[in-house]
Amino acid sequence: MAVRRSYFDVPPSAARLTGSLRDIGYDFQTAVADLVDNSISAGGHRIGVELVFEPNNSYVLIWDDGRGMGPTELLEALRFGSRRDYRRNELGRFGLGLKTGSFSQCRRLTVVTRKAPKQQTFHVRTLDLDYIERDDSWSVLVDEQSEAIEHAKRILRDGPGTVVVWENLDRVLPDRYAESGWGRRRLSSLATKTGEHLAMVFHRFLAGTHGLDPVTISVNNLNADTSEPGVQLKLEAWDPFATAEDHTQAIPVEIFEVETDEGASDIRFSGYVLPPRDKFSSPERFERLSGPLKWNRQQGLYIYRANRLVQYGGWNGLRGIDEHTKLARAAVDFDTELDEAFQINVAKMSVVLPATLKNMLERPIHDLCVRADAAYRQSASSAGGRRPSSKSTSADGVALREVGVALKAVMLESTDLKGFRAALGKLKERHPDLARSLDL
Numbered sequence: 201m202a203v204r205r206s207y208f209d210v211p212p213s214a215a216r217l218t219g220s221l222r223d224i225g226y227d228f229q230t231a232v233a234d235l236v237d238n239s240i241s242a243g244g245h246r247i248g249v250e251l252v253f254e255p256n257n258s259y260v261l262i263w264d265d266g267r268g269m270g271p272t273e274l275l276e277a278l279r280f281g282s283r284r285d286y287r288r289n290e291l292g293r294f295g296l297g298l299k300t301g302s303f304s305q306c307r308r309l310t311v312v313t314r315k316a317p318k319q320q321t322f323h324v325r326t327l328d329l330d331y332i333e334r335d336d337s338w339s340v341l342v343d344e345q346s347e348a349i350e351h352a353k354r355i356l357r358d359g360p361g362t363v364v365v366w367e368n369l370d371r372v373l374p375d376r377y378a379e380s381g382w383g384r385r386r387l388s389s390l391a392t393k394t395g396e397h398l399a400m401v402f403h404r405f406l407a408g409t410h411g412l413d414p415v416t417i418s419v420n421n422l423n424a425d426t427s428e429p430g431v432q433l434k435l436e437a438w439d440p441f442a443t444a445e446d447h448t449q450a451i452p453v454e455i456f457e458v459e460t461d462e463g464a465s466d467i468r469f470s471g472y473v474l475p476p477r478d479k480f481s482s483p484e485r486f487e488r489l490s491g492p493l494k495w496n497r498q499q500g501l502y503i504y505r506a507n508r509l510v511q512y513g514g515w516n517g518l519r520g521i522d523e524h525t526k527l528a529r530a531a532v533d534f535d536t537e538l539d540e541a542f543q544i545n546v547a548k549m550s551v552v553l554p555a556t557l558k559n560m561l562e563r564p565i566h567d568l569c570v571r572a573d574a575a576y577r578q579s580a581s582s583a584g585g586r587r588p589s590s591k592s593t594s595a596d597g598v599a600l601r602e603v604g605v606a607l608k609a610v611m612l613e614s615t616d617l618k619g620f621r622a623a624l625g626k627l628k629e630r631h632p633d634l635a636r637s638l639d640l
């Protein structure tokens with residue numbers, strides 16, 4: 201027999217909650233990536249990001265040519281904690297990303313969407329933090345107007361799709377910079393960073409590998425120094441494993457089983473040793489493969505949730521970052537069934553390896569690093585072997601730089617970072633030339 205309970209209904213304060221949800225760990229590019237997830241889930245094939253600089257009126261658009269939404273669906277989409285069911289391996293999960301991602305960067309979020317293939321019928325709904333805070337209510341505004349919203353409608357002129365509009369970019373361009381050259385340069389550099397980030401996170405979707413429908417993503421390259429609008433750049437997939445390079449070594453895939461409440465699910469581990477600089481097809485390719493965080497910090501695990509990258513580099517506590525293993529990278533693939541086991545967070549920026557998996561991965565990671573170390577040393581010694589006496593100074597220079605890199609790598613792991621920094625400072629003071637050669 202059910203026990204009757206008495207209770208009070210205490211809904212949260214809209215003003216307080218929306219404010220605190222702004223700081224759950226997104227930065228500009230990860231917030232954009234969360235919206236691109238939605239665009240892909242909605243069947244978008246062409247996706248774009250546009251940053252528009254207007255003195256005191258800058259805005260950002262994230263658009264797609266996906267299914268679009270009807271009015272009821274749109275309203276639900278704007279609910280914090282949208283109510284809906286997910287199919288296996290859908291990219292969404294918490295019903296929050298659209299709102300939390302947007303408000304991490306702006307104060308006013310508008311969704312402009314068109315579902316009808318034939319008529320130009322748009323639905324326009326806005327969540328505005330200024331209204332929410334003033335009325336302390338979860339109000340969704342209807343048919344707001346602005347230049348940015350007009351721009352969004354123009355994008356949807358030819359067919360269905362959705363445009364997310366960010367206005368009042370208080371976090372991106374604080375007031376005092378909203379009209380300055382600094383503001384324009386800031387938007388321009390964010391466009392570049394966002395392009396790099398999306399090219400990495402969605403590289404499998406961009407390349408159409410792993411049985412995925414290929415998508416294109418373009419980011420406008422806002423011209424930093426003039427008032428020209430800039431051009432749309434189509435992103436080229438950034439494949440962390442350089443699989444197109446002749447000298448990349450692919451280690452055979454291993455599959456591990458992790459238990460869940462409903463049964464068991466497979467995890468795939470695919471290790472790669474990337475070629476050292478002298479074995480790359482060109483120095484430019486080597487530079488590009490260095491990645492946003494550069495070679496040392498991009499070594500390690502690339503964790504994919506339903507083919508979307510959620511971690512890019514690092515060893516999750518299984519070992520340290522080491523110059524000698526900088527050529528080791530490995531893909532770890534898991535399904536959305538394992539979301540809880542991996543503790544995926546709302547911003548899709550961090551996962552935790554389940555303890556049982558960590559144990560299982562120790563051996564294959566060790567083996568991978570042994571091979572990567574061998575590839576690194578071989579290339580270092582072949583560089584040494586070539587060393588003619590007349591070039592000895594430059595070869596010594598390379599060796600010294602490597603010592604510098606090794607020192608910094610150890611420093612990153614050291615618990616007494618302050619002490620280490622102080623020692624380096626002294627070294628620079630007493631032996632400035634040596635410090636320069638060490639590239640410290």
Ligand SMILES: Nc1ncnc2c1ncn2[C@@H]1O[C@H](COP(=O)(O)OP(=O)(O)O)[C@@H](O)[C@H]1O
Pocket residue numbers: 238239242264266267268269276277278282284291292293294295296297298299362
């Ligand atoms: N670009 C889009 N096209 C179509 N529907 C969308 C789009 N963006 C969001 N939605 C709808 O809004 C809902 C809420 O999105 P979001 O807050 O990101 O949560 P989640 O993606 O976890 O479901 C989605 O589940 C989807 O139904």
Ligand SMILES: [Mg+2]
Pocket residue numbers: 234237238291292293296297298
């Ligand atoms: Mg989402």
